[in-house]
Amino acid sequence: MTTDNVKRERAQRPAGRGIRQSMSGLHIWAGLLMGWILYAMFLTGTVSYFKDELSQWMRPELAHQAELPDPALVAQRVADELGAIAPGSPQWSMRLPDGRTNSVYAFWRMAPGEAGAAPGRRAFGEAAFDPTTGGKVTARETLGGDFFYRFHFQFHYMPVLWGRWIAGAAAMFMLVAIVSGVITHKKIFIDFFTFRGGKGQRSWLDAHNALSVFGLPFHAMITYTGLVTLMALYMPWGERTAITTPAERQQLTAELNAFIQPGKPGGQTAPLASVADMVRQAQERWGQDAVGRVTATNSGDSTARVAVARGEAGRVSMSPQYMLFDGPTGRLLETREGVGAAAETRGVLYALHLGRFGDTVTRWLYFLVSLMGTAMVGTGLVMWTVKRRQKLSDPERPHIGFRIVERLNIASIAGLSVAMTAFLWGNRLLPAGMADRGAWEIHLFFAVWALTLAHAVLRPARTAWIEQLWAAAALLALLPVLNAVTTDRPLWHSVAEADWVFAGMDLMCLSLAALHAVLALRTARHRPKPRAVPAKARGGVIGGALEEGRS
């Protein structure tokens, strides 16, 4: 076939969809179908970068930690306490306090036969401990910021695996949306700074593009690494083929984390040697504040082992680094500081997602760019309705698909802000001694969220947006007031004490309240453009004046 023939054939071919067009369609579908779930994942993920601070705020009974307590002493105290409350536990693990946490979170495996541990199934106990006394914290029962964190990748009210599968599916759709979005964005460099205001759909598109492109490295990274963190669930076949014996499984686990696994207990009791000394040895090796976690197996038995693991700050990898000690004697058995190349790759990707390595500025950068990503999803969802509203044959009676998207948008975006703030209100208002208090804070979150959906369906759409945005603004603005009234840590006190966790929380609430108020005002002020008048009716001063009405 000659070049001329090819060219002629191409010219004669009916104008079809180019790759940009098809990618645009793919982008819209992928974004829309999972948009509401992705928005929730993005927003809860964003706030999770400050989940430790949020947890502190949600346990106001725990005093502000002005100085970091000696990690070695803390480890000893909590180890003693765990020995008392969970004797015979095959494995316990504690996370030492750092600059962002003022309690020690620990979990332990129930001894076989213990209440709640069904035969064959592993049951865990968990609690937060006071670093100064070693005892369980005497603060209100709450999941703290960990609720948003866990919701982010496994939601709630469903088996954990289902939640993670849904999150994974949403993330895969997100990846498709990112790649198709980049392909379809025609003038990604020329239009880098473009914003055309007051132009309806075009303005929404410019905003969506800006939010997406500026944060593109982050959005692509966070989506891909999110999938990597649960890759063993989504693509298990390699592991299933390669790892067939328990010994191989132990080797694999050692490459992934510092949770050393217990062997068979020897049966002879032997008290644990000084955990404080073990931690001090680790501090000598890695730094004063560099110890993150202490795990023990078969504590109190002659076969006990203790692993002191390095903290996550300052290195972009979650691959385990730990010093392994013999439990009864305290002798250093092994120092593990390297893993294989594949495991290290996974460690780096996992670390990038969690962002725990960063200093305060880096954490704030993560938070702000993640917020941009949340807005990216939100603007995309809203843009869908803005674009199609113009094309409705009868704007008073849109088709069912449009109505569903419109109402879900309101509840998933504005409604989520209301629900998340209601969760914090619940933390301050629910009685301290209430049974299952932590669970009821969560029930409140979902109840309010469901109410916002009902509100979104029952009210006219535009009114629902405005009312929910104002509700969020009000709840956020009044949260510092509620805090001042229900605790002894009001804003002025926190600032005076340089308690930046509480002060920061109050100030953040006020800033977010202002943001929601601005959104509510702009929505209220927005007057939809008059629909284009057909050509024969236009003309003369009146028709022309309609065009001038735009500022």
Add this chain to the structure above:
Amino acid sequence: MHLLSFALCLAAFAALALATERQQHDLFGRPLPQAATHLLRIAGTGVMLLVLGVLLDWQGWGLGLVMFSGHTSLAAGVVFCAAIGLASARRRGKPAAISPASRRV
């Protein structure tokens, strides 16, 4: 060091913004000469590479690259919002345009 890096990123993106035709129209009412646009692009890119170098030297490859990504994303957003603010302030300052349709016949 973070503050310095962020400030330099702001300057770099401001230069790159000024090098785009649309922003030049919005801010100056006319496109700048080609040479100025080239210079702005080179300067903007150069400063950004400088920031990368500073961060890599300060924190190493892992942390440095992540911090660079964060600073650039945020700085781009800030410059973007500033450009919107400047453009709308400029529009408000101008007297309302007289259009043919509203002129008395």
